[in-house]
Amino acid sequence: MANFFSTRATKGLLKVGDIYCPKNGEFPAFSEAAGTAHLNSLIKNIPSDDFSSLSMVLAIFSFFPQFVLRWITGICTNAQNNPSDGMLPSLLRQLNIGLRGLCYSIYYSELTNPNFKGQTPLQVMGYQLNRITD
Amino acid sequence: MMYDFIVVGSGSGGGSLAYYLNKSGAKVLLIEAGRFYRKDTFPKTEAETSAHLYWGGGIEFAKDGRMGFLRTKMVGGSSIVYQCLMDRFDDIALNDWKQESGVDWFTPEIMSAHYDQVESDIALHTFVPEERNGNGKLFIKGCEKHNYKWDYLRRGQSDCAVDRGNDCIGCLGGCFRDSKQSSLVAFVQKAEKEGLEIIPDTEILKVEPNADSCKIHGYQNGKKVSFEGKKVILSGGAFGTTRMMTLSGFKSKLPTIGKKFSSHPQFMWLGFQNEIVDAHKGSFQTVASKDPNFRKLGFKLENVFASPISIGMLMNEDGIEHQRLMKQYRYMQCIEVAVRDENVGEIMCDNKGKLTVSKPLTDQDKKRRDLGHQAIENILSASGAREIYKSKFYFGLHLMGGCVMGTDASKSVVNPDFQVHGEKNLYIVDSSIYPNAPGINPGLTIKTLGHRLATQLTK
8 A cells, every 4th residue: 555644644744843944034944834745755665664653653743742742853863872772772763864854855855835935945045956958 | 588688677787787788689688676767757856866766765774773775776776876986996995805705807907808898888077177166176175285185086977068057966866968877878778779678667576597597576566577588687786686585595505695795884074164165066076085095094085965955864953953054055065984894784684575784883994984084074174164064874875795706605695707606597796796895986896797797698
């Protein structure tokens, strides 16, 4: 069966995305600018077991208040410095990269929310890529 | 239908092998697990590149969650997304291979004939001073202050239109000009015009060699398929070939399958300048270290950069601090250290085909990394960086070993003629046969090994 983000998992991603990418000066909040409509296309090649776990974690995140999510993402961030190769630190490191990867893919990219009218994160950064194809 | 040769995997090894076999007039089938993208159908954004062109939909991890691996799935393989730097192996690399494997043709003299032929089939370009972008100029400035030797890179490319404003960093998701000399451009498309049969979207899981031929079995769009060739050559890369060999039950006979894995771990650090650098513009990677001392110490420095999502992934900060760093994207310079690592990694595959990779950094790897980091810090400081970001994330892009070549069947998987030990109709040619990490970009040599095997098979 194809990977598919539920509304509940998307809600969890928007909440955690606002921790990684908050509204800050010219930068819009993740929940304003991120192109969640592109998510299902971006996740279709993730192995279904891995996706199910990620989707479940995000669905659970949707129920947590922001301060609890901040604590959890902090633990994931700190796992990068944990010298242990045990199962829990290893899983937390993978979750850290997985969550960041999803968030940054629809925030620091062209795949932002088409209904968002402000400056996109790439515009705030001044990023421009020229392609000469002929 | 019985083919003369079936090549499984279309990256640097499989692509060049199929090209030269096809040229000889043999009936050749090239099978690829991934899609057949062309210059006008590659994904257009960094996010889609990562999601659509890589196995696992992006980065795969070692089991300790530390090292990320990038492994592509499409016609042309990893050569589509790499920088296509074309370096011959030096005496150090070939001597070390010869010593570790017992293979006597790993010599500069014997290899040079194959290098010559492959290089004559690829458009090669050595960068010149006018092509350096801001990042390149800063790298040179820092190297010269510390008397580190550096040189311009040689790359496989024909016409990148940088003088007309093209930004080559876009070709990390596939070259939309057919300029970069990937396996797709240099070999597969040319062979296709000359009649090579290519079947994409077909994942081979099992190989079944017998006395006269070799059968292969897998899935195409969910349907079971089988093919038969007089000879089958696996070119699925370190992970892919190891997986096929394990699923085919060879591990009990060849216990080295999956072992001796190395990956040239790459660690990128950023420097922040007061003036705009625009490291992503133009030819974004033109120079590298060429210091004999670095080579002796076991690392090299590359003047690299990446698109925004990848740069964002280097930083382990959250929220406002992460955005502060990202806002300086145009002010960033970047250098990576690539470590010539010990081949102690292992690729494991369960009976469902799920891969688990163990790739710890050894004490020697860490020492080499730290020496490289010290040199990077010296260069960044000497070139005027006001702030240095020392990323803790690291990646393996050159995936090598797992089915290494050697004379001893108890310590290797293929013999010096590329044949799987004890099987006369099953061969391997890709980075999985590398006896150890050369510390040099592996792409040209993989193509060269493809040429050597083609020469041998068509004698």
